[in-house]
Amino acid sequence: MNSLVRRQICKSSACLKSSFRSNRTCRTGIHSRRMSTLPEGGSRDKSTVGVFTPKAAALFIATGAGLFYYFQYEKARLAEQRRKELEDKEVGRPNVGGPFNLVTQKGEPFTEKDLLGKWSLIYFGFTNCPDICPEELDKMSAAVEKIDSTYGPIVQPIFISVDPARDSVAQIARYVSDFHPRLIGLRGDYASTKAVCKVYRVYFSTPPNTKETDDYLVDHSIFFYLMDPNGKFVEAFGKASTEDDVVARIEKEIGLWKDKTGETH
Amino acid sequence: MGWFGSKKEDDQPLRHDRQKCWESRDAYFACLDATGVVKPGDEGSKCKETKVVYEQNCAKSWVDYFNKRRVLAEQQANVLAQVNSQASEAKRKS
Numbered sequence: 001m002n003s004l005v006r007r008q009i010c011k012s013s014a015c016l017k018s019s020f021r022s023n024r025t026c027r028t029g030i031h032s033r034r035m036s037t038l039p040e041g042g043s044r045d046k047s048t049v050g051v052f053t054p055k056a057a058a059l060f061i062a063t064g065a066g067l068f069y070y071f072q073y074e075k076a077r078l079a080e081q082r083r084k085e086l087e088d089k090e091v092g093r094p095n096v097g098g099p100f101n102l103v104t105q106k107g108e109p110f111t112e113k114d115l116l117g118k119w120s121l122i123y124f125g126f127t128n129c130p131d132i133c134p135e136e137l138d139k140m141s142a143a144v145e146k147i148d149s150t151y152g153p154i155v156q157p158i159f160i161s162v163d164p165a166r167d168s169v170a171q172i173a174r175y176v177s178d179f180h181p182r183l184i185g186l187r188g189d190y191a192s193t194k195a196v197c198k199v200y201r202v203y204f205s206t207p208p209n210t211k212e213t214d215d216y217l218v219d220h221s222i223f224f225y226l227m228d229p230n231g232k233f234v235e236a237f238g239k240a241s242t243e244d245d246v247v248a249r250i251e252k253e254i255g256l257w258k259d260k261t262g263e264t265h
Numbered sequence: 266m267g268w269f270g271s272k273k274e275d276d277q278p279l280r281h282d283r284q285k286c287w288e289s290r291d292a293y294f295a296c297l298d299a300t301g302v303v304k305p306g307d308e309g310s311k312c313k314e315t316k317v318v319y320e321q322n323c324a325k326s327w328v329d330y331f332n333k334r335r336v337l338a339e340q341q342a343n344v345l346a347q348v349n350s351q352a353s354e355a356k357r358k359s
Contacts, residue, residue, distance in 0.1 A: 130327040134283060178280045215326045 096225065096233035098199030102160065102186040105173035110186055115231040118265055119155040119250065123224035124202045126163035127175040128215075132222050134178070136239070140224055141180035143246040147254075153182060154265040155250060160196060161187040162204035162220045166212055200225065226250060228257065229265045286323035290331050293319040303339045305332040 097112070104110045121140050125133035137159060144157045157180050161167035164187060167175075172185035188196065197204055204220035226234040226249065234253055237246050254264050296312035297305060305316075320328055 128324070128326070130323075130330050131283075131287070134280070174279065215324050217326050217330055 100196035105185040
């Protein structure tokens, strides 16, 4: 109440024009900006309190508060960004993979559900492939071998034929026996082959009007995929990836999976 | 061709068949290199021996594929060499 009264006084012209003593009374009552704008009052303030004027104090506090809020805000923003990045990793996954219905080299049915619970490496090719397919399958088999020795059989190598006209079950059986002992060879009729290639974003093109006995090559995409134990796409490896690149990438993913679920697959 | 469809099985290129094909291809291509021929077929009768073995050990589609690839690889190497020499020349000038 007292200070209010004083403020009233101070705001009046009487106060401003009053003597030094009453002026001081006013100053202690309020931080009167009005006063410091006055030439005489300002010089007097300086002489009494040094450089730490009310204006400077206000600026100091305002800057401090401003910085504090700015840092709080930045911190929150960065945390939000990190959270989003993690989310993006899930969201940004290429939409590769999906339902398919094929037959193994033993004549048993095999669908996308059979991929669950294990990591898989999937290569698309054909048994009459001159050099690239066997090279890639050798690389894949060697990588699986290495992972096997550290983690056990948690990565399933798979070969899917893109040559439905010539690659019979028996032919695929003979072909896959050349590579990793656990390699599964899959085939389907033209429609199911087309369908699996579509969901896996694999291109293949057989020459038109081919017969089973014709000698031809199939043009196709030559990378192999790493899929996680949920059957979700992780990575595609091309000719440029070495066996060690593949192993390192798989081990990294196994590590992340272990952090998340406590299991290696 | 046997009674049990063995012909088809024989056609199936297994690892050792592929290996045999690749080796005879390499032998033939080495002969072409030695005679300074890039495009298979341009060598006349010079590499006949290796060519016969090559064509025996590899399916026709494979032979066509390897032959085409040899020409392409040669062209690629030429372009690459040209680019490199141009690049080093430009470096020298600057």
